């Protein structure tokens with residue numbers, strides 16, 4: 291039991307040599323921390339012996355108090371802490387901080403008990419095992435630990451990332467809360483949105499994003515069954531890593547402009563691959579590269595194991611190098627011919643069919659990120675005092691919040707509609723009927739993120755452009771939402787795709 295202390299007793303400890311303060315009805319002995327305090331000793335001396343709740347929350351995130359809880363020596367007699375102290379798995383009580391289906395007052399036709407159990411288990415897993423590493427790696431730029439990969443493999447988190455399918459049958463997910471057979475696109479969406487809560491955009495990609503977008507293609511298109519099974523087993527058990535290597539410095543979306551070549555050897559048994567790839571997520575630590583190449587009469591996709599002639603170099607982008615964004619050089623790399631995905635010269639369909647799931651995942655994640663930015667702004671504008679009043683008492687701030695909330699809610703509602711369609715369509719039908727809507731959804735999500743990041747940064751002011759402290763979440767969101775606007779297809783390409791796909795079904799109607 292923490293000690294019960296009076297305000298009068300606390301007031302006596304009012305010097306730099308003996309310094310207590312009250313924060314949210316709890317007493318903290320900061321005597322041994324004064325010299326180490328990042329904000330310096332002067333500010334602490336100014337509030338020594340006093341209630342420093344407002345001063346503290348104007349300058350620090352609540353998580354600082356959780357990290358330094360050892361300094362707490364008791365609670366003020368007859369008083370109770372008021373600030374919510376979130377525990378792993380908790381839902382946020384801030385309005386609009388969770389999608390409507392997770393709020394007690396609201397109902398949704400899309401979610402079953404199984405989805406709810408999965409959400410809870412995923413949140414606890416992320417909070418207990420991932421957030422700390424994510425935030426550390428985001429800062430120091432090093433890659434995900436094998437320990438975390440092993441933990442994700444053990445709980446089948448890696449397998450879930452590929453979406454629903456046979457690879458999940460017989461697997462128990464997150465300690466058995468969901469059977470692999472019942473896993474659908476809503477479970478998939480929930481996982482994406484819970485992972486996005488790590489607030490570490492570079493690490494988010496560093497966390498096996500390469501596998502998520504390349505093993506799917508191998509499973510769908512590689513004809514050599516034993517090779518397919520072996521690679522799947524190696525990657526889903528976390529022993530090997532892989533990435534998708536399509537983009538080059540010479541060409542991105544226009545596959546026809548790619549210059550990496552794959553020439554068949556005179557005996558017809560191998561390809562010899564030459565060329566370069568750029569911005570390849572996870573390339574630095576990948577063992578396999580699903581690589582787009584020019585072949586005799588077109589474009590082909592080939593599974594290239596790391597080996598002689600493959601060289602990888604780190605590229606620094608505006609998010610963390612934890613993503614392991616890579617420049618790759620293939621110099622006379624010899625690969626057996628049965629490592630081809632689909633048909634030779636017909637690789638376009640392999641890449642195109644793979645894009646839907648990737649783009650939809652990105653839309654789900656960026657929507658969740660946008661929501662986190664809204665939550666941050668609601669909390670901040672509620673607690674921040676300006677001109678003697680909370681920031682939220684300014685009508686201009688409420689207008690900004692109204693716009694941000696509306697964008698997020700509209701985005702989530704559309705995402706759920708598309709997800710429902712995915713649950714009720716074959717993979718092939720999704721290619722025909724959903725690639726347009728998914729393209730539009732992704733470009734809309736990132737356009738919304740653009741607006742939200744802009745407003746959120748202005749609400750946070752200087753803190754919104756500072757990488758530590760109160761505005762760090764908004765700062766990262768503003769700096770990194772563009773990755774979602776570019777990776778997997780730029781907004782312009784996707785908007786165009788959406789309209790062109792729609793025109794394919796245009797009847798000969800007249801006004």
Ligand code: HEM
Nearest residue numbers: 318328329333334337342345346349350351354358759760
């Ligand atoms: C339990 C008590 C406290 C702890 C553990 C603590 C810890 C910290 C930490 C870790 C930082 C670095 C920035 C961050 O991570 O947010 C910081 C910054 C700061 N702290 Fe504290 N602090 C405490 C109380 C206070 C109080 C009572 C005041 C003022 C009256 C204060 C004033 C500041 C200031 C001015 C900064 C610099 C903020 C900035 O750069 O924007 N701190 N503190």
